[in-house]
Amino acid sequence: MTNLPRRRLLIGSAVLATAPLFATPVFAQGSPADPLPSWNEGAAKKSIVDFVKRVTTSGSPDFVAPADRIATFDNDGTLWSEQPIYFQFAFVLDRVKATAPQHPEWLQKPQFKAAIDGDMKGVMAAGQKGLLEMMAATHSGMSTDEFNAIVKDWVATARHPRFKRPYTELVYQPMLELLDYLRANGFKTFIVSGGGVEFMRAFAERAYGIPPEQVIGSSGATQFKAGADGKPILLKTPKVEFIDDGPGKPAGINRFIGRRPIFAFGNSDGDLQMLQWTAAGAGARFAGLVHHTDAEREWSYDRTSHIGKLDKAWDEAKLRNWTVVDMKTDWKTVYPPQK
Amino acid sequence: MTNLPRRRLLIGSAVLATAPLFATPVFAQGSPADPLPSWNEGAAKKSIVDFVKRVTTSGSPDFVAPADRIATFDNDGTLWSEQPIYFQFAFVLDRVKATAPQHPEWLQKPQFKAAIDGDMKGVMAAGQKGLLEMMAATHSGMSTDEFNAIVKDWVATARHPRFKRPYTELVYQPMLELLDYLRANGFKTFIVSGGGVEFMRAFAERAYGIPPEQVIGSSGATQFKAGADGKPILLKTPKVEFIDDGPGKPAGINRFIGRRPIFAFGNSDGDLQMLQWTAAGAGARFAGLVHHTDAEREWSYDRTSHIGKLDKAWDEAKLRNWTVVDMKTDWKTVYPPQK
Structure with missing residues (x-):
């Protein structure tokens, strides 16, 4: 898993170079081996592929052991849409x-x-x-x-009011490919979201291939008690126990995972601290933001939005040279094909 | 992983039966294939091996898909000693x-x-x-x-006052074998302990092969802030955030894992609710207790002990036919050989 296959680039009959697979846009595009076919070639895709190569190439100074390849993703606005309401x-x-x-x-x-x-x-x-x-x-x-x-x-x-599709079909096809690509390279993928942990767990495995124990979210307290048939149940109470948003995200990561991610993706100011926490670790780090720029295929919003406000995190991304995905230009498609 | 090899029992020249490997004491004992060599043959070992066979044999009515093979273990008194003080x-x-x-x-x-x-x-x-x-x-x-x-x-x-060995050498050899055996059969092993989660994570991977994200424990709140060098840190505060003991154990399992274990092991009344929660699920379930009966090789204590009191959980184990390990008679050795 840690070594991507290498092949020679043949142009005419000259062998130009040996290069790791996916290394250059020139043959990644349209190639059956392209792991991110819904991503247009550009800086965002290149930064992802370059990072994965750096941390998975044994002998590279940036090599990271598979156990430490922790990747965390916000959910609303990062893995699926969040408009017109969460x-x-x-x-x-x-x-x-x-x-x-x-x-x-x-x-x-x-x-x-x-x-x-x-x-x-x-x-x-x-x-x-x-x-x-x-x-x-x-x-x-x-x-x-x-x-x-x-x-x-x-x-x-349930059906989404604008697209008339199940909500779980309004996940981002390019991000599904990214999750798969990371897992194929030995990463363990986690959701770290302000959403309710039990709400997300009910669909995350099917929608994203992320099992319940890798979903971190906000939670209410439960009460252990005897159910109607005498068997124990956990009763959900209205008491809020943990808010996994803003500074709660690194706290939640520490509590649930116990190690620092090397890769994190968000889309709003609620993800800022998770990205800062991830980026501040030693060694190679990836911090990414989805910027919603596509009113036609999805929605367009950032600094003044009530939902998914992207303001401070965007400034920090520019300052720190984080990857900012422009949905309109970086993504060939937004949603998976209709079933 | 899910199918144990079967072989024929030859006694004299008659083929008596086909039986899954490890099924009967007669050839499991001393066999190089015995996955639990530090366990004496007896009811406890048999109940473990029988359970693992039942849930991993495809086609068996008790078959459990690998993703749902969740096993949870208390730590103090279950995976390592807890005397004279935790x-x-x-x-x-x-x-x-x-x-x-x-x-x-x-x-x-x-x-x-x-x-x-x-x-x-x-x-x-x-x-x-x-x-x-x-x-x-x-x-x-x-x-x-x-x-x-x-x-x-x-x-x-640090060295333990009685044994003059590092504390992490006072782990139970039979339980290390059990953890390995379960993982070799597709189980995901978790610690669910009243102990501090960050304390345990510092050694759990090395001592038990259990990575940080599979350790659940009590925790204090952390505060996200800038460290001395301006980089963000999580500062540990004295505020208690979660006590993972008693009814807190099923609540912690629900919060961290999000699915119910099919296998759980403890040693004291603090594990009662975890065992009840595990045992009450549908399908095949295993609930086990370590009973400290060996004052010579370890310690002997139960109903009246201040540490690791085993009283109500013991009664429930008898009532429900859970597995109770008698340390003195069920374990050939207690600790791993001295390094």
Whole structure:
């Protein structure tokens, strides 16, 4: 895994050089061996491929042992879309509607009533406190097993309002290729996201090939108790336990992984500290940002967006020479082909 | 990995049966193929080998896909000794002594003064609150990287008072074989311990072959900030963040792993809920306890011990037919040979 196959470049009948596979755009493009076929040739793709070569070539001064090839990815806006609202919040609104009959008391709370009536302006007027209250209400009161089944069912049936596709089809094809490429080169890939850990785990293995134990996210406290049949359950409570965002990301990485990533990708200011933490380690490091520049195929937003605001992290990326992916020019395709 | 080789039992010239390798004591004992050579033949060893066969034999009704072969182990008293005091507490006392010159204020606190004077009775008189205060004082105020280096240094130099060996040599040889055996059969092995997660991670990979990201333990909060050289660090604070003991163990398993183990091993009442949680899942499940019965080679203690009390979990094991390892009769050797 650590040595990419090498082959000779034959141009005419002259052997020009030996070069590691994928080393140069000239034959990587369109070649069946190109591991990142949905990436246009350019600085972003080159920085990724160059980095992977450096850390996986034995004898290279930048060689990193496979056990230390830890790669962390934000989820919303980095691996899948996050507009017009975070997908987990679309789940919350759907759950409020679906379970409203069991909660007549919700009609007394403006933001719940607005959600039930499909009045997005009313929902948003409740502000962050109101949204978090709906989040807590829809993510607690059931066992972890039950919650997992609820999310799986929603993922299978819900459709995105703009694209009319399941949310898990709005993952980025170039990033799926990047995950595969890293894993094929001995990396262990993790999600490190502000999203709910149990929400993401319900689909991350299928959507990204990332198993539950490699998903780090925000979490609520659980309570160990006897279930209806006397068997123990973990009951989800509304108490927030950990927010895996901003400075919480390096803290979460330390808590869950216990070693520093050598590769990290995000898209917003919430990823800044994860990228700083990753980049500050010794040896070769990769820090990347997805810049949403493609209003036609996806969305275009950065410094002033309420969702996925990219401002300070963008400045830091320019200062530190991190890789910034321009979605419009760097990606040949955005989403996987429709199933 | 999932199919153990089968061979025929030849007694005289008659073929008596086909049996999976390791199935019967008669040829497993002393055979070079025995994966658990430090285990005496008996009910405990048989229950382990039978379980592994059941869940790894394709076509068996109890077959479990490799991804779901999650095995969790307590650490203190299950993978290494925990007497006369938890080894992490020996570390705390050594650190109090080593750093006392920088903390003149400690001389005003009875339990710190007792620790500095080597007065164990005085230390113990401070009770749990006093001990936790020393734990917090010695586990905070430095970066996570610095703490890692401190523990590694201690592990390399400290010696156990009774055996005069490094603490990491007081791991149980039969359990090392069990960890290897499970991994050779496609299991992913995790530590789930009340001990400090960063303390254990400093030696778990070397001692047990368990990488940092598969160690779950109690933790303190960290603070992301700029270090002396301007590079970001995670500063360890005295604030307790999570206690991975008792009902905290299934909660920790859910938070870190996100799926339920099919195999769990402990040795005390602090492991009861982890074992209940593991055993209550659907399909084949293994729950095991190490019973400390060997005062000569290790220690003998159970229902009335202050450390590693085994009382309720023992009753539950009898009731549920869990595997209870009698250290004295089930283990041929306790510790690995001296280096």
